[in-house]
Amino acid sequence: MRLPIILINYKVYDNSFGNKAIELAKKIEKISREYSVEIILAVPATMIYRISQEVNLPIYAQHVDPVPLGAHTGAIPPELVKDAGAKGTLINHSEKRIRADEIDDILKRIRNLGLESVLCVDRYELVFPFGLLKPNAILIEPPELIGTGISVSKAKPEVITKAVDEIKKAKGVYLIAGAGISTGEDVFKAIELGAQGIGVASAVMKAKEPEKVVEDFVINALKAMGKF
Numbered sequence: 668m669r670l671p672i673i674l675i676n677y678k679v680y681d682n683s684f685g686n687k688a689i690e691l692a693k694k695i696e697k698i699s700r701e702y703s704v705e706i707i708l709a710v711p712a713t714m715i716y717r718i719s720q721e722v723n724l725p726i727y728a729q730h731v732d733p734v735p736l737g738a739h740t741g742a743i744p745p746e747l748v749k750d751a752g753a754k755g756t757l758i759n760h761s762e763k764r765i766r767a768d769e770i771d772d773i774l775k776r777i778r779n780l781g782l783e784s785v786l787c788v789d790r791y792e793l794v795f796p797f798g799l800l801k802p803n804a805i806l807i808e809p810p811e812l813i814g815t816g817i818s819v820s821k822a823k824p825e826v827i828t829k830a831v832d833e834i835k836k837a838k839g840v841y842l843i844a845g846a847g848i849s850t851g852e853d854v855f856k857a858i859e860l861g862a863q864g865i866g867v868a869s870a871v872m873k874a875k876e877p878e879k880v881v882e883d884f885v886i887n888a889l890k891a892m893g894k895f
C-alpha cells in the first residue's frame with residue numbers, strides 16, 4: 668500500500684456493475700496515473716474479474732465469506748476473489764459485518780494467500796485490539812455518518828484523532844478514515860487529523876462527474892501530506 672491511501676468503495680450503486688463500472692474505473696485509473704497515486708477500488712464480487720482485466724489499479728473485494736472451501740452454496744471465500752484478480756479485500760464493513768471471533772482466522776487466511784486486507788471498525792476502541800490482528804489497514808467509519816454527506820472529519824474529528832492514537836500502539840498498521848466524506852476539504856482534514864488516507868463511496872458513486880470528485884480528493888490528500 669502507498670500513502671495516501673484512497674479507497675473507493677463501489678458498493679452496489681447502479682454504476683457499480685457492468686460497463687458503467689468499467690468506464691468509471693478507467694477514468695479513475697487516468698487520475699491515478701496523472702498524480703502517481705494509488706487508488707484502491709473495492710468492487711462487487713461479480714465485477715472483480717472484469718475490472719481487474721481492464722485497469723491497472725488495486726482491485727479489492729468488498730467482503731469475503733469466512734467459510735472454508737467446500738459445501739457452502741453461494742459463499743465467496745478469499746481464495747475465489749484472489750482467483751478472480753483481487754489484490755485485497757475489505758473485511759467487516761458496517762454494511763457486511765462478520766463475527767468478531769471470525770476476524771482473526773479470516774485475516775490469517777487472507778494474508779497467507781498474499782492478499783491485502785482493510786479491516787473496518789465503527790469505533791476507535793476497536794482500533795488497537797483489531798490492529799493486533801495485523802490487517803494492512805484499519806478503516807474507521809462511524810456508521811451513522813455513512814452515506815449522509817456529513818463527514819467524519821467535520822462531525823466527529825475526535826473519532827479520527829483517538830483512532831490515530833490507538834493505531835500507533837498496534838505498529839505497522841495503517842489508519843484510514845471514512846463516512847460522509849464529500850469534499851476535498853473533508854479529505855484534507857481527515858489526513859491533517861492524522862489519518863493516512865480516506866475511504867469514500869457515495870460522494871464518488873453518486874456524482875454527475877465522479878472523475879472530478881476523485882481528482883479533487885487526490886489533490887487534497889497529496890496537499891495534506893505535503894506532496895503537492
Ligand SMILES: O=C(CO)COP(=O)(O)O
Pocket residue numbers: 676760808812813814815816845846847848866867868869870
Ligand atoms: O462506507 C463507506 C466506505 O466504505 C463510506 O460511505 P460514504 O462515503 O457513502 O459515506
